[in-house]
Amino acid sequence: MNIPVLKFDAVIVGAGGAGLRSAIQLSEAGLKTAVLSKVFPTRSHTVAAQGGVAASLGNSEEDHWRWHMYDTVKGSDWLGDQDAIEFMCKKAVEVVVELEHYGMPFDRTDSGKIYQRPFGGHMSNFGEKPVRRSCAAADRTGHAMLHAMYQRNVKANTQFFVEWMALDLIRDSEGHVVGVTAMEMETGQVVIFHTRATIFATGGAGRIFYSSTNAFINTGDGLGMAARAGIPLEDMEFWQFHPTGVAGAGVLITEGVRGEGGILRNSNKERFMERYAPNAKDLASRDVVSRAMATEIKEGRGCGPNKDYVLLDITHLDPATIMKRLPGIREISIQFAGVDPIKAPIPVVPTCHYQMGGIPTDYHGRVVMPRNGDFNAVVPGLYAAGECACASVHGANRLGTNSLLDLLVFGKSAGDSAVEDIKGSKAHRDLPKDAADYSLSRVAAIDNRKGGSSVAEARLAIQRTMQDHAGVFRFADMLKKGAAQILEVEKQVMNLEIKDKSLVWNTARMEALETENLIEVAKATMISAEARKESRGAHVRDDAVDSPEFPNGRNDKEWLKHTLWHREGNKIEYKPVNLNPLTVESVELKTRSY
Amino acid sequence: MTKRTVQFSIYRYDPDKDERPYMQDISVELDSTDHKLLDALTKLKAKDDSIAYRRSCREGVCGSDAMNINGKNGLACLTDIDSLKQPIVLRPLPGLPVIRDLIVDMTQFFKQYHSIKPYLINNDPPPERERLQSPEDREELNGLYECILCACCSTSCPSFWWNPDKFVGPAGLLAAYRFLADTRDQATSERLDNLEDPYRLFRCHTIMNCVDVCPKGLNPTQAIGKIKEMMVKRAI
Numbered sequence: 143m144n145i146p147v148l149k150f151d152a153v154i155v156g157a158g159g160a161g162l163r164s165a166i167q168l169s170e171a172g173l174k175t176a177v178l179s180k181v182f183p184t185r186s187h188t189v190a191a192q193g194g195v196a197a198s199l200g201n202s203e204e205d206h207w208r209w210h211m212y213d214t215v216k217g218s219d220w221l222g223d224q225d226a227i228e229f230m231c232k233k234a235v236e237v238v239v240e241l242e243h244y245g246m247p248f249d250r251t252d253s254g255k256i257y258q259r260p261f262g263g264h265m266s267n268f269g270e271k272p273v274r275r276s277c278a279a280a281d282r283t284g285h286a287m288l289h290a291m292y293q294r295n296v297k298a299n300t301q302f303f304v305e306w307m308a309l310d311l312i313r314d315s316e317g318h319v320v321g322v323t324a325m326e327m328e329t330g331q332v333v334i335f336h337t338r339a340t341i342f343a344t345g346g347a348g349r350i351f352y353s354s355t356n357a358f359i360n361t362g363d364g365l366g367m368a369a370r371a372g373i374p375l376e377d378m379e380f381w382q383f384h385p386t387g388v389a390g391a392g393v394l395i396t397e398g399v400r401g402e403g404g405i406l407r408n409s410n411k412e413r414f415m416e417r418y419a420p421n422a423k424d425l426a427s428r429d430v431v432s433r434a435m436a437t438e439i440k441e442g443r444g445c446g447p448n449k450d451y452v453l454l455d456i457t458h459l460d461p462a463t464i465m466k467r468l469p470g471i472r473e474i475s476i477q478f479a480g481v482d483p484i485k486a487p488i489p490v491v492p493t494c495h496y497q498m499g500g501i502p503t504d505y506h507g508r509v510v511m512p513r514n515g516d517f518n519a520v521v522p523g524l525y526a527a528g529e530c531a532c533a534s535v536h537g538a539n540r541l542g543t544n545s546l547l548d549l550l551v552f553g554k555s556a557g558d559s560a561v562e563d564i565k566g567s568k569a570h571r572d573l574p575k576d577a578a579d580y581s582l583s584r585v586a587a588i589d590n591r592k593g594g595s596s597v598a599e600a601r602l603a604i605q606r607t608m609q610d611h612a613g614v615f616r617f618a619d620m621l622k623k624g625a626a627q628i629l630e631v632e633k634q635v636m637n638l639e640i641k642d643k644s645l646v647w648n649t650a651r652m653e654a655l656e657t658e659n660l661i662e663v664a665k666a667t668m669i670s671a672e673a674r675k676e677s678r679g680a681h682v683r684d685d686a687v688d689s690p691e692f693p694n695g696r697n698d699k700e701w702l703k704h705t706l707w708h709r710e711g712n713k714i715e716y717k718p719v720n721l722n723p724l725t726v727e728s729v730e731l732k733t734r735s736y
Numbered sequence: 737m738t739k740r741t742v743q744f745s746i747y748r749y750d751p752d753k754d755e756r757p758y759m760q761d762i763s764v765e766l767d768s769t770d771h772k773l774l775d776a777l778t779k780l781k782a783k784d785d786s787i788a789y790r791r792s793c794r795e796g797v798c799g800s801d802a803m804n805i806n807g808k809n810g811l812a813c814l815t816d817i818d819s820l821k822q823p824i825v826l827r828p829l830p831g832l833p834v835i836r837d838l839i840v841d842m843t844q845f846f847k848q849y850h851s852i853k854p855y856l857i858n859n860d861p862p863p864e865r866e867r868l869q870s871p872e873d874r875e876e877l878n879g880l881y882e883c884i885l886c887a888c889c890s891t892s893c894p895s896f897w898w899n900p901d902k903f904v905g906p907a908g909l910l911a912a913y914r915f916l917a918d919t920r921d922q923a924t925s926e927r928l929d930n931l932e933d934p935y936r937l938f939r940c941h942t943i944m945n946c947v948d949v950c951p952k953g954l955n956p957t958q959a960i961g962k963i964k965e966m967m968v969k970r971a972i
Binding site for chain 2: 181182184185186187189190199239242243244245247248249250251252253254255256279282285286289290293294296297328357358359390391393394470473474477478596597598640641642644645646647648649650653
């Protein structure tokens, strides 16, 4: 079949924070770059980030990148790679200041500097007490950031392909990535983007869970494409449940609410976090707070008629502070909880929020995978940044505000690496003759199938299976059942039927293709989680409990290692964690408490 | 709210098969947990997968699901389903070409947004740290930077309907004032020159539909008034 081929130096898939940040590097370097996005760039999910971006600016009190690094390693429950963590924390000041120069409307201190607020797990002096490190624009930091970066790209004349969905990676016989196939949503046309560099910035896949803070578009498209192209996915058992999703609706309420003084209370109106984290209290790490909330609910101290949520209370704050620092939260609370938080507390539950794992990369944003005994052999031509990537800076649990930092730092470094590699290479490598065949056959199968399952049903089956078997607390028997069940659901997903046959803006077809990506992420998650027989960070199982030998159920002797899940045969292998930073001493293993 | 059935009348048009647009009558049963119009659309789509609309964040910050709801522009994700008179009439945003069903071609809208140079212009070499801005100066940007580019305002504006190619429209002008009001921006006179034209700015006749429909509670008319004031001041 004759498929149009568009030739670019680089293609960036995704126009959220990471994609837009790398696009700035490529456009300003004068390279011919295409940015593909399923949605207009400012509709990407970075827009929904609220509380801030971490950087040790020290605008309100003393702070150091080494303290930030310590907190991030500890937050990761020592699963994060310390070279990447050092790189990120050191770079934070530079990338946040750049954003300010792009025009981002940060809130200000009285002296005119960027406003900073405390956030969970961010402490001064190696874990002593909460520190103001989160740089914020009210509670709309992601929105302000995404718009500022889109605007900078308008200035840099970046070429966008808006409402295009990438379908599959194209790798040649030597494994080099030479582009992607993509579909223009308005026409249904499949096109080949032939490139020297392909950057994945496709975001997370939080839609594998039934209850999620994530947007509809967060379907793990980059992860699905990578998995189908033979690239393993790293540490997919680690999913962050954000403590404060609006009960029922799932919409996010930022941790910044607690940073500004908000308190979690159970049905006895008790500030229960004092029992679980005597030092950091409500500002402990997210995994710790979510587990505490789930425990309160499990033990009958939940609120409401079904005792199935807890309350986030800011009624003691000055209404002027709420209006100034948390105006978006007030709107969300009124809209989705029917509660004005100035007058009454907000009902909240732990809700799936963020994927710590992803496509394995080094801290330069180059995708890596095991080859000939080298765990970190580069996949030439492929880069990844942001939530879809795993550098790994978040390890087993991400700190709030480190995601916006991650996408800035690694978006930029992936862009820089691509620029460097393109300038060092001579020409495009040849496209394989069958470059588009796989994508075309997938699309044709969906278009032509009769008597298959509906997309809505199959997607719900994925979400229910994940929610019921791999939640905040995990149980050995449920994980086992879940792993078997998700393989059954896969059969359903591989048999999707759509009724809409139109070529024009066929959202049924798009959703079917998204569901084929979701199932890859769901399998990776369930199978990796079943295999990891310890508790660490966000992955906590009933058969790995707190003991003197294994504090918090963490087993460093056997499990201080990254999971790599391969789609083929659902094979699992492990690679070592890098405990060696670039220039400073290692943050030594320690029992984690807040 | 318990289970209930809701009636819709939805604008349908698929250029691949329909000669002309038509209104489809369709109903859907909602669960007690369905509160917003977008929840109902999700249920409808499970029933008929050919209904095409944009959506993403479902919490009113991405601006995808703007549509004309019972005659008024708004976001499906922020509209309470039970507050709407039935049958609920859904149409694409007015004044822009329809691609399919509730999906409009937003090219002209974004062209106008891009025409105001929606980025900070400051040609001084960037300092090592952040540029300073007082909290009071920063406050000037409130009510401006929060725009989500949903196009509810511009597509409810008669002046934009008549001259979408010449009148910048409320969303673009709100963005223009966002940069004029920013103490860090140095392009004030260039920005005003760019708007000094019988159409680009001055086609606003303060009808204020934009203010009425903005799902974020912003006030483009006020921003436009402030640009006009700046023009006048500059002329004296």
